Amino acid sequence: MKTQLQMLGVLALLGVLVLPCRGQVAAPASLPTCLIQYVSSQTLTNTSSRRLTLYKADNTYVEINAYSYGNSMFAGPWISSALHQGTYTYTVDALDPTHATIAYDGGGAKDQLYFVIPTSGRQTTPVTTPGDDREFTLYPEQNTAGGANVSNRCELAAGGTAITGFVVQGDGPRWVLLRAAGSTLAHLGVTSATVAGPSFTLYNSQQAVAGVSAVWSADPNLVAGYETIFALVGAFPFSSGSDEGVLLVALDPGVYTAVFKGQSAGQILCEAYILPF
Template sequence: MISRVPFPHRRTFSRVLRFGLTMLAAAAAFGTSATASAYSLTGKSWPSGTVTFQLNLGNSLLSLTDGSTSWNAAVTPALDTWNANMGRIQLRGVNSSGGASTGDRVNSVVFSSSVFGQSFGNGTLAVTYYIMQGSNLLEADVLFNSAMSFNSYRGDLIFGGNGFVIADIRRVFLHEIGHALGLNHFEGVSAIMNAMVSNREELAADDIAGIQAIYGQPAAPPPPSPTPTPTPTPTPAPTPAPVAASHLANISTRMKVGVGDDVLIGGFIIQGGAPKKVILRAIGPSLTAAGVSGAMSDPILELYNSSGNLVAHNDDWQSGVQAAEITASGVQPSHQLESALIATLNPGAYTAIVRGQGQTQGVAMVEGYRLDTGDARLVNLSTRGRIGVGDDVLIGGFIVTGTASKRVIVRALGPSLSGSLAGAIANPTLEMYNSSGTIIASNDDWGSSPQKSEIVASTVPPDHPLESAVVVTLAPGSYTAIVRGVDGGTGVGLVQLFDLEP
């Protein structure tokens, strides 16, 4: 039997529960307890996989407080917030031009004047209306009350001249998605899932405990690099240092992507005093046209910060909310099943993970391009993956741009990973090629290298004598680092590049 259940408000209408998010007048008290701890579940959930929401909220006539004009862009971070705190399923939002219809098995997000013909009720900001079969959710439509006032902002609630709240649409959507995932209202606690909108704009411990009771904890992403960042050289002059005449502008890595720990993991570090705008891409199907056999058919891209929190994700770039911005960048993927995302990132360490939709496997490539010319720089690049034989080696690429040469150290790690990772490659060897395919440097076992003193002086020598490293000064251009196993050895390896002149 398929049941239809709407969600706002705290009233019962003849076997139909209505739970939504209710607004407050400026003088009203929230009535929450800082010490209470609770969560409530509907007993319904999504089985597994990716749950897609069709976003059709349109654009605001005026710029929103956070600078956006797109309601879709304003609500999308709420999906990322839930994704970062649960396992088993992941949410994604795609732009849509369709309206909401109950029973079509499409999860629609729209402004509406009614709840499929029913009244919203006094003070109700939004409603989640779901369809279920047994304990499985089949559809969840989120309807924002078009009679209410919305904006997009951070911080305490903003109230209008009439004394009623101008709701932050992101935190309202955060609440409604909680319902769409199977959470009830939590009464008497300061949580996103309280029935009253409040100054709380992020998930509380009770919200997280509730969602993890349904879907489990998220899988912890591997760190971008198990090695320290090179120590920056202090500038003795009292005036700011000039921008470097050359810098790292593009990174890419290609390898065969498996499942579990054998996914493609690319890490990078941004250094400087300002954010850096980048585009990241996960490429698979278009590699076939380039002559690569066994290319991944549908890669998914995830981006994490150094705390392990999901920053952004994408599956199928053309159906994502950033499709127009990605196209405008000029480096959009050439296949609709490939993934891409644009992010403006604060200085720090980040990890990009590429895996196959539905646990599929195949050769894939992760790429990153800088999209601005600000002072912030990419100073460390790393990629971890399983190294095989033949074409299944680990291939890392990067581009040096500017007017001067750039001095870098490139490392191939394996044995030092074994303390925290099973199946590490025992003896990796490293080769460096220029854009003409000419080998410009190579090493096997850095401890016996004629560059040993330079490698030690870089402050980031490998930890194990069987690991490899080269120090090279590179003219502007594109370069490729290839990591293989000595004598056909296989296992998980890591290729890294450090900018020695950041």
């Protein structure tokens, strides 16, 4: 009997010790205004997903993008999902301070956050199915005055290019929005011809490609997300259905250049916004 009691005592102690080890740091007591990127990958079923969500201090949220790749039967291209917005609640697990839950629109859908460091962790406990990798990264708001912006308006000759450079400062990645404006300029007082199909390629300081633009209106599921980001940084809205190029990307600190071009000669506005996240 004494031995059994000792074993139960050891198991109880282990339970107390193991429970907080799901993560390594305590979850924040409340969710700050932030962006959270969720990335999930399941190699056994060849599926993965990713999404980026903006959480506001008034307990509302807006999805910026959401993608899925493949399914349990076959692999496929990245496919966007319809975006959601509404209200959320954030609670920290009283029994495990490293674990927090975000519940959406009254609790119908939930995200689980197990913090490993103050700004990232896993969406599941460490004991998961082999090949199941679900992580999140939290980007807290670093300032409240919108994005830092650089822009250049240029006259492109047929086949010509324009180059815009910028620097990302800090000790961690920052979200950056780049835009190539063309036809919308005609609605902003530009009377000369604007380029058709403005696009760009982004390079880091080693001249490796860091991103390529996409037509902002090409995917109806993502238009609302782009419009949210435009408003967040104070950028003017693009004309509905226009063929202008955009890129939203998290960049490490460093020097970057974006090479812009168009499918015709004309005016182009090259823009880069460093988000407050």
